[in-house]
Amino acid sequence: MDPVAFLTDPVVAPFAGALAVMALFFVLELLLTLLAGTGLAHLLGSLAESHWLPDASLVNWLLLKETPLMMVLMAAIGGFGLAGTGYQLIALTASGHLAPVLDASIFATICAVFSVRGLGMIFRKLNLVSTTALEPQEFLGNVATVSSPEARKGYAASAKFTDRHGYVHLLMVEPSTSEEVFVEGDRVVLCERASASLFRARKA
Secondary structure, three states: OOHHHHHHOOOOHHHHHHHHHHHHHHHHHHHHHHHHOOOHHHHHHHHOOHHHOOOOHHHHHHOHHHOOHHHHHHHHHHHHHHHHHHHHHHHHHHHOOOOOHHHHHHHHHHHHHHHHHHHHHHHHHHOOOOOOOOOHHHHOOOEEEEOOOEEEOOEOEEEEEEOOOOOEEEEEEEEOOOOOOEEOOOEEEEEEEOOOOEEEEEEO
């Protein structure tokens, strides 16, 4: 069976379609990021934040509150599409016939669930240090705590703050003016982004 006929066969098309949707999301994300500076992931995160989800057993087991919603969506769609397509490919290779769509769908759904769970476990480990739930520009206006002995203009210190998702961000801060000095434990307001990880701040 040629690839086009395989992917468009009615028992394979739902899974191939899921992969096509995933590819479309990727292209849109790339284009929007290049043209507008922000993509669908940020928009979806702003409209529906994951920490609003109910405190239910399935939600907690899937670790949905610890994973950006766009990533959850991509893991579910991608896991379903890849598993279903792979299942049918193995069935065709092994028996010369495609499997019933119900059998492939059950297998693909189980794989999609575990894809989301696996991604959540990865983000749980990453979020012990930091998170990218917010764009760096959204750090502005937040109050951070200085964790280095001293910071002066041109001499930055490390600081951290907890975002609205409850995740900790580590960054570097320096005073906005040469007259100000920060010491360990000072609470400062992030006022300006000076570089990728450096922010200028003033005392809160």
